[in-house]
Amino acid sequence: MIGERVVQRVSSTRGFAKVAPHVIPALDRAVHRLTRGKVLVSAQMLPGVILTAKGARSGVPRRTPLACMPEEGGREWILIGSNFGRTDHPAWTHNLLAHPDAEISWKGTDIPVRARLLEGEERAAVWKKLLVFWPPYATYQARVEREIRVFRITRTS
Template sequence: MIGVRVVQKVSSTRGFAKLAPYVVPALDRAVHRLTRGKVLLSAQMLPGVVLTATGARSGLPRRTPLACMPEPAGRTWILVGSNFGRTGHPAWTANLLAHPDAEISWKGTDVPVTAHLLTGEERAAVWKELLAFWPPYATYQARVERGIRVFRLVPRGG
């Protein structure tokens, strides 16, 4: 438990916000590739997926390792566009807004999903759960003026 608190404290710092967007995804992509989709390095602390979404401008597939909050039923996932508390929205959120049909790699299984941007009361309820799940999200939100985008991913076709 003490290790989790240390990681939460470190992940809330501005230095981490500057470095993490470059280092964490690169390490995750490499480990994910080497383990054939079975392991995400960052998922040792938080559950994670590799999102494959269509680029909003390029139209090309974009793979992004992300932390997620699996919902209790086990067949939906919450993604948070916190960008580690950096000013702009992460690119993957624009991709999902433009092309909500995507795919995730979840524990080595590819799952076709549709992303839904949460708003209003639905977002507020999920945000409360997210803060209990990973308290640094509150620090990230306090650091930026933009509303952090929150998406629910639901499996397509069943």
């Protein structure tokens, strides 16, 4: 699909990495609220969730719109801490490391989840799937020295 390739090319640019983190989450939060959890703007490119996790230090719930890769069975999702290829790990990854019990809003349904950071061979296998799912992740990883964090979140109820 030509449209998908264009979106992937644009999302791989440094300009997109500078602007998108400020615009897309704010837009997603507003539209998500207005549609009572049924719509995420960014989900027009990739599937998405709203993650609610406690702040690593504050313990205050933080809501973050994120792209995700749903896994088979509808009980697990992969979250990618790409931060659009920016230097630092995104704050939500620190939050999940400190407080792995969280909640997601998936297609208008709130679901309690537990997050687990993927490492080693398990991460490598999932990373290969992620690059097929959304090729710009390779560009994001090439831009940064840190290893992009990848989490598997699993429904807890």
